[in-house]
Amino acid sequence: MRLTLAIVVALGWSVQAFAHHSTAYFSKDLKDVVKIEGRVVRFEWRSPHSELFVETTGPDGKNVVWRFDTTPAAWLVREGWTKDSLHSGDLVTVEGFPLVGQPYAWLGKVTKQDGSKLVPQRSTGTPAGWKP
Amino acid sequence: MRHVRNAVAAALFVVFAAPHLGAQSAAASPPAIPKLTGIWHRKGPLNGKPSAPMAPTNRALGYEKAFDNALSPTYDCVQIPIPALMNDDYDFQITQQPDRVIIRYEKMDVVRIVWLEGHGHPKPGAYDYTIQGHSIGRYEGPRLVVETTKFTPDSRGFNSNRFIPATAMKKVTETYWREGDVLKMQTVSVDPLVLKQPFRWDYEYSDRKEELTPYDCDPEDSRFGAQFHKSIYPPDN
Numbered sequence: 001m002r003l004t005l006a007i008v009v010a011l012g013w014s015v016q017a018f019a020h021h022s023t024a025y026f027s028k029d030l031k032d033v034v035k036i037e038g039r040v041v042r043f044e045w046r047s048p049h050s051e052l053f054v055e056t057t058g059p060d061g062k063n064v065v066w067r068f069d070t071t072p073a074a075w076l077v078r079e080g081w082t083k084d085s086l087h088s089g090d091l092v093t094v095e096g097f098p099l100v101g102q103p104y105a106w107l108g109k110v111t112k113q114d115g116s117k118l119v120p121q122r123s124t125g126t127p128a129g130w131k132p
Numbered sequence: 133m134r135h136v137r138n139a140v141a142a143a144l145f146v147v148f149a150a151p152h153l154g155a156q157s158a159a160a161s162p163p164a165i166p167k168l169t170g171i172w173h174r175k176g177p178l179n180g181k182p183s184a185p186m187a188p189t190n191r192a193l194g195y196e197k198a199f200d201n202a203l204s205p206t207y208d209c210v211q212i213p214i215p216a217l218m219n220d221d222y223d224f225q226i227t228q229q230p231d232r233v234i235i236r237y238e239k240m241d242v243v244r245i246v247w248l249e250g251h252g253h254p255k256p257g258a259y260d261y262t263i264q265g266h267s268i269g270r271y272e273g274p275r276l277v278v279e280t281t282k283f284t285p286d287s288r289g290f291n292s293n294r295f296i297p298a299t300a301m302k303k304v305t306e307t308y309w310r311e312g313d314v315l316k317m318q319t320v321s322v323d324p325l326v327l328k329q330p331f332r333w334d335y336e337y338s339d340r341k342e343e344l345t346p347y348d349c350d351p352e353d354s355r356f357g358a359q360f361h362k363s364i365y366p367p368d369n
Contacts, residue, residue, distance in 0.1 A: 022201055022357075022361065023357075024361070024362075025357070025360040025361060025362070044350075044353065045348070046346075046347070046348040046349065046350060046353070047239075047240075047347040047348065047349055048206070048347075048349065048354060049353070049354075049357075051353060067356075069357065072222075072347070073345050073346070073347075073348070074222055074223070074238050074344075074345040074347070075221065077342075077345050099360055102360075104360075
């Protein structure tokens with residue numbers, strides 16, 4: 001049953017590959033996944049990567065702006081995103097796969113203050129085994 | 133006597149001239165142009181059959197092995213040439229005009245003009261090489277056939293996921309036709325110094341109602357990630 005479910009999940013959520021704009025430097029280790037709560041500073045609706053900038057408080061108590069890159073706008077549209085999905089000032093919780101040591105990550109999912117979720121397609125930047 | 137001559141002339145006309153006039157009348161009607169205008173959504177490999185992999189030459193493989201990812205022009209929003217432009221998961225729009233066909237791509241907002249034969253468009257000069265080359269098209273029955281040459285050399289010559297280079301000798305032949313609401317496309321690329329055999333990329337597309345999404349590449353944003361790539365070369369002193 002579990003194997004069947006795993007196969008169904010894998011087939012239904014295909015991986016988009018774009019080696020020409022590599023995501024190799026983002027960690028694929030699930031123990032490195034970050035979860036940031038903060039306020040949207042900027043949401044760039046573009047390609048090859050749309051970008052989300054979130055301001056939060058770092059472990060040292062100082063403000064830090066995290067940058068999350070994700071798939072192109074043309075692909076996000078297919079997952080229900082629009083250029084107005086996020087606005088400056090929105091309170092969000094963002095999970096991502098970081099470049100370790102940098103406030104820079106590949107986007108996993110965004111949870112908005114109302115509980116709704118924005119999830120891009122799986123891609124080469126998404127670790128195997130991670131579930132949104 | 134004159135009546136007989138007139139009758140004979142009329143009879144000869146019917147026998148010899150009329151059929152030709154009929155044929156000319158039929159030939160005067162131009163063949164129907166296939167309706168390819170529309171926005172097309174990437175569906176899958178042509179007839180469900182994936183294209184064969186590329187067969188690069190040893191010098192092309194050597195180039196790819198030596199190529200450092202950070203040098204890719206894609207980071208600077210430089211258009212990717214055909215056929216690599218078609219490999220990626222984006223849609224495009226075809227607009228047919230009497231003397232040209234315009235193809236607009238979601239990928240990198242590329243716009244190509246295919247000049248249709250027989251309309252007197254000037255040929256490119258000896259030095260006129262461009263990223264997307266110079267395209268000449270013609271209709272062959274229900275198909276649009278496009279031949280493109282005069283490409284500038286590019287490290288992303290054939291596939292957006294590899295750095296197999298194309299030289300200025302690359303030639304790409306595209307064929308488009310329609311079966312119902314499905315647009316079918318075949319491409320054949322040749323470039324003798326870098327490909328051991330022609331590279332085919334065949335795909336099919338379904339009708340799409342929504343407008344294309346702008347790509348809107350920003351060079352500074354696009355190149356941001358390249359600084360974190362581990363180079364295949366040792367650092368400079």
